[in-house]
Amino acid sequence: MRLALLALLARGPAHGYELKLELEKLLGVAYPQPNVGQIYVTLGRLEKAGLIEGEEITQSSRPNKKTYRLTDAGREAVDAWFEETSDEPRVRDEFFMKLALAASSGLADHLTLINRQRRQYLNSMRELSRLSASEDRDNRIPQLLIEGAMLHLQADLDWLERCQEELE
């Protein structure tokens, strides 16, 4: 979340709650939403690291709020983030570890593990379909996120079929 917050601040100063709302709107319902506390903690750390600068704004009727702006060092960090490629998801997979250890430990059965995992994936897929239908169709960023997650799941399900073919 550190870099997401820095990237949002590249457009101009904002306070914590604004950043939370902006992030929610951008990513949609499917993305795990950071709570406002996490955002404030992260902003505090970023400030300590010199990547952002906070300015206390006095408010008459409400508690003061703090507005943050990106520093030069912060801007460099965001630029570097966009510059580098991201790791592809999961070569490390806990389910695979279970599958690998099922037979040798004698504690679990391959087919049972596969079926249970498949149910989990199918239920997640169903939840994503539901989210996709509930999310505004024209809201492209959240829709793409959901579509990406569904394609990953489809691959996971295909891979379970392969496991079943090989291990049965």
Added chain:
Amino acid sequence: MSDTGPTTPPEDPEAAVPADGARPAAEPLLRAEGLVKTHHGEGAPARAVRGVDLTVRAGEFVAVTGPSGAGKSTLLHLLGGLQRPDEGALWLDGARVDGYSEARWAVLRRRRVGIVFQFFNLVSNLTVADNVELPALLAGATPRQARAERASLLAELGLEGRERSMPAELSGGEQQRVALARALVNHPDLLLADEPAGSLDSKGTREVMRLLQRFHQRGQTIVLVTHDARLASVADRVVSFFDGRVADDAELGATPGPGRPGRPGGVGGLVDLGD
């Protein structure tokens, strides 16, 4: 709707045995027991369906998934009478139908079992309207009833203004919607769908998903065969078919399963594509 046409020869004594009305309320709409089907092509015989039991209750939406070659299409063909099982029994609404003749199955498919296929199978030299009205007329509807039914279905499926088009003038997604209208025009008890999105793009796929879901919400019983988990996840129940057998049969959305209590945003852990 009656399950036997007036012209149907009563060649299967067993079909008449379970007296209508005397059935318990819990009688499933579809019941298969020990279905076996072996294909005898070139080379060794391929056992496509190897002893399948399956029960579908009225109003259920069941998806059958599995890798290609698992025999799931063969299973669907057995359920719709397009192929006959080598062994096993099949009941539709309490009546045993696996011994039905081709003619009797044709009547059944016209009135009680609608089918959609991957490649739409529309009659290419008939208009959209005629493709949908034909099965209604064959089932004994008056031309006026058939027209009315066709008009409301096409409107429902977003195909108004396409009545006079020929199938080849339509996109794949549109053709599949016509096929869906044709399958539903006689209000079948059961809708069978064999890879209905298999030749559609992602937009067409979403549309088919949405429509199946909508008809299901109105009470349509559906059995869907698909290798596409996105499509399958719309169903309430997913049967995993593997090597001619049912490997798993799971209700979806029932229990989220143990673990992952703290997963934010429900599927958050999944959507968080490697952070």
